[in-house]
Amino acid sequence: MLAPRLIMMIGLSFDVEPDFPPYYNTNRGLEGLKKVCEILLKHKADATFFICADFLEKNPGLLDYVKKFEIACHGFRHIDLRKLGDMQLEGEILEAVEIFEEFGLTPRGFRAPYAGVDSRVLTVLSKYFEYDSSLLFYQKKPEDADIKEVPIYTGGKTFGINPKLFNRTLDFPIENKVYFIHPWEYGGLDFKLIESKRKKMKLLGYSQENYLKNLETILKEKPVRLSEMI
Numbered sequence: 001m002l003a004p005r006l007i008m009m010i011g012l013s014f015d016v017e018p019d020f021p022p023y024y025n026t027n028r029g030l031e032g033l034k035k036v037c038e039i040l041l042k043h044k045a046d047a048t049f050f051i052c053a054d055f056l057e058k059n060p061g062l063l064d065y066v067k068k069f070e071i072a073c074h075g076f077r078h079i080d081l082r083k084l085g086d087m088q089l090e091g092e093i094l095e096a097v098e099i100f101e102e103f104g105l106t107p108r109g110f111r112a113p114y115a116g117v118d119s120r121v122l123t124v125l126s127k128y129f130e131y132d133s134s135l136l137f138y139q140k141k142p143e144d145a146d147i148k149e150v151p152i153y154t155g156g157k158t159f160g161i162n163p164k165l166f167n168r169t170l171d172f173p174i175e176n177k178v179y180f181i182h183p184w185e186y187g188g189l190d191f192k193l194i195e196s197k198r199k200k201m202k203l204l205g206y207s208q209e210n211y212l213k214n215l216e217t218i219l220k221e222k223p224v225r226l227s228e229m230i
């Protein structure tokens with residue numbers, strides 16, 4: 001008898017932030033954001049956009065690109081929240097929430113910059129958000145954190161690898177697969193600068209052309225926004 005086929009759900013998420021943190025602090029990746037949003041609309045695909053609040057404040061026009069999708073929070077500044085003291089941590093999150101409110105937005109989800117959370121950060125987040133998506137799928141959520149978790153599967157630079165290798169990520173036997181993407185890897189930046197920091201990725205066929213091919217592979221799987229995976 002055949003084993004029952006695993007029902008798989010694919011979540012697609014984008015981290016909207018300054019270019020290639022911490023190496024750069026420019027906003028040229030907005031071009032990549034526009035591009036990925038157009039591709040999503042063309043494929044009638046859904047996704048969640050985790051946006052840094054200070055990036056949003058400086059580039060409010062980006063809301064025109066992402067308005068058809070779920071808007072979530074990627075912190076205020078793109079900094080490691082685990083390194084902040086209690087007061088600073090609370091202030092950083094509150095600042096982000098207030099900026100979203102100014103735009104009439106109440107994000108349900110949060111992803112920490114550098115996906116850096118611990119039980120203290122998650123406890124603060126639980127006051128403001130319904131779910132977090134910062135842990136990796138193999139990480140255990142701290143028991144005292146009273147917030148739903150939609151863990152990350154893979155993404156980022158993985159979207160640049162050889163498509164044959166990338167396709168294998170779909171075969172891994174976990175039910176829910178959350179992919180994440182950085183729009184700045186899709187345009188605006190001189191890609192040579194990114195490649196120079198990722199020399200080892202060459203062994204996996206890493207190139208900018210692969211990003212579009214691998215995104216299209218995921219779009220064929222009918223991805224959902226992360227709030228549908230809670």
Ligand SMILES: [Zn+2]
Pocket residue numbers: 015017074078112113114115
């Ligand atoms: Zn980020």
